[in-house]
Amino acid sequence: MSILSSRQNLLFSPPPPPPPTSLSFFILNTLLSALLFASAAAIPNHEASVLFSWLHSSPSIPSSLSDWNSLDSTPCKWTSITCSPQGFVTEINIQSVPLQIPFSLNLSSFHFLSKLVISYANITGTIPVDIGDCLSLKFFDLSSNSLVGTIPASIGRLQNLESLILNSNQLTGKIPVELCSCIRLKNLLLFDNRLGGYIPPEIGKLSSLEVLRAGGNKDIIGKVPDELGDCGNLTFLGLADTRISGSLPVSLGKLSRLKTLSIYTTMLSGEIPPDLGNCSELVNLFLYENSLSGSIPPEIGRLRMLEQMMLWQNSLIGAIPEEIGNCTKLEND
Ligand SMILES: *[C@@H]1O[C@H](CO)[C@@H](O)[C@H](O)[C@H]1NC(C)=O
Ligand SMILES: *[C@@H]1O[C@H](CO)[C@@H](O)[C@H](O)[C@H]1NC(C)=O
Ligand SMILES: *[C@@H]1O[C@H](CO)[C@@H](O)[C@H](O)[C@H]1NC(C)=O
Numbered sequence: 001m002s003i004l005s006s007r008q009n010l011l012f013s014p015p016p017p018p019p020p021t022s023l024s025f026f027i028l029n030t031l032l033s034a035l036l037f038a039s040a041a042a043i044p045n046h047e048a049s050v051l052f053s054w055l056h057s058s059p060s061i062p063s064s065l066s067d068w069n070s071l072d073s074t075p076c077k078w079t080s081i082t083c084s085p086q087g088f089v090t091e092i093n094i095q096s097v098p099l100q101i102p103f104s105l106n107l108s109s110f111h112f113l114s115k116l117v118i119s120y121a122n123i124t125g126t127i128p129v130d131i132g133d134c135l136s137l138k139f140f141d142l143s144s145n146s147l148v149g150t151i152p153a154s155i156g157r158l159q160n161l162e163s164l165i166l167n168s169n170q171l172t173g174k175i176p177v178e179l180c181s182c183i184r185l186k187n188l189l190l191f192d193n194r195l196g197g198y199i200p201p202e203i204g205k206l207s208s209l210e211v212l213r214a215g216g217n218k219d220i221i222g223k224v225p226d227e228l229g230d231c232g233n234l235t236f237l238g239l240a241d242t243r244i245s246g247s248l249p250v251s252l253g254k255l256s257r258l259k260t261l262s263i264y265t266t267m268l269s270g271e272i273p274p275d276l277g278n279c280s281e282l283v284n285l286f287l288y289e290n291s292l293s294g295s296i297p298p299e300i301g302r303l304r305m306l307e308q309m310m311l312w313q314n315s316l317i318g319a320i321p322e323e324i325g326n327c328t329k330l331e332n333d
């Protein structure tokens with residue numbers, strides 16, 4: 001009995017056997033051990049139970065996940081699930097499946113999870129604080145859902161995190177400064193939400209950062225922080241369609257790998273810093289619909305990779321410098 005109950009799990013407890021009588025004790029005992037032995041492989045582990053009950057909180061189970069079987073002892077063969085050789089879940093990867101359930105997965109159950117993708121799944125609810133317990137997490141993508149609430153500060157505990165992809169939801173609140181503790185972060189995609197507040201200057205600590213996209217958040221205010229110039233591996237900086245104001249920091253000229261600078265339809269003012277001419281890899285320069293003043297710096301002519309430059313609807317004056325003629329890849333349209 002004690003063996004049986006310790007192996008019981010929340011979802012699939014077998015009915016309790018009748019109390020043994022002296023007459024049938026031996027037979028029953030033998031039967032029970034045989035039963036236990038045979039069904040040991042079919043008793044789901046904790047991770048399987050958590051995943052199964054989460055999926056089954058959905059009113060209709062998508063056919064692509066119909067192989068999530070409650071009789072399997074582990075979830076390792078289920079669609080969208082990957083396990084380590086030891087049988088622990090390392091990846092949950094669900095894309096373009098209409099789940100329409102809250103993201104109420106009990107994340108503290110998954111100690112070895114390194115990749116969690118649930119995108120284009122129309123999941124609702126908030127991002128749970130216990131996401132901060134998934135210390136192995138490297139890749140975390142909940143983009144294109146219907147999530148609300150704030151980005152939990154506990155994400156700052158995820159020292160292995162390389163990609164945080166939360167774009168295209170309805171998240172509110174500010175970008176937590178704690179995110180700037182995720183020192184391995186390469187991709188930070190927060191665009192098309194309802195975030196507000198300042199871009200934390202501590203973002204300069206993210207020296208591995210390659211892509212920062214926080215556009216399409218109408219309540220993001222304040223300056224482009226000078227400290228962004230310290231993110232030396234940045235290739236994409238996107239802050240369009242926000243209420244970013246002030247002038248472009250000169251420090252952006254330190255971003256020698258920057259390919260796209262996209263800060264259009266915001267409230268930028270001041271002059272375009274000539275130092276942008278140092279961003280020798282720049283391909284796309286989108287600064288239209290701002291209040292930029294002064295003239296286009298001739299240093300832009302040093303951007304030999306430049307293919308698109310969109311500067312309309314500003315308060316720029318003067319002629320287009322002839323040095324721009326050196327940008328031979330610039331498209332004519
Ligand atoms: C999540 O699971 C852990 C054990 O894995 C448990 O201690 C905790 O209470 C659970 N949380 C919720 C909200 O169910
Ligand atoms: C997402 O869910 C909402 C209701 O929960 C529904 O109105 C909407 O059509 C769904 N969107 C998609 C793309 O399935
Ligand atoms: C910057 O990128 C290079 C090349 O991809 C890489 O070797 C280097 O480690 C990166 N720097 C940081 C701080 O991540």
Ligand SMILES: *[C@@H]1O[C@H](CO)[C@@H](O)[C@H](O)[C@H]1NC(C)=O
Pocket residue numbers: 250251252253254275278
């Ligand atoms: C850009 O290059 C010029 C000339 O090499 C240099 O003086 C200036 O400090 C550079 N700007 C930045 C922000 O690195």
Ligand SMILES: *[C@@H]1O[C@H](CO)[C@@H](O)[C@H](O)[C@H]1NC(C)=O
Pocket residue numbers: 301322323324325326
């Ligand atoms: C860049 O353009 C200017 C003006 O058209 C020209 O004088 C200069 O030689 C060009 N520089 C290079 C390196 O081609």
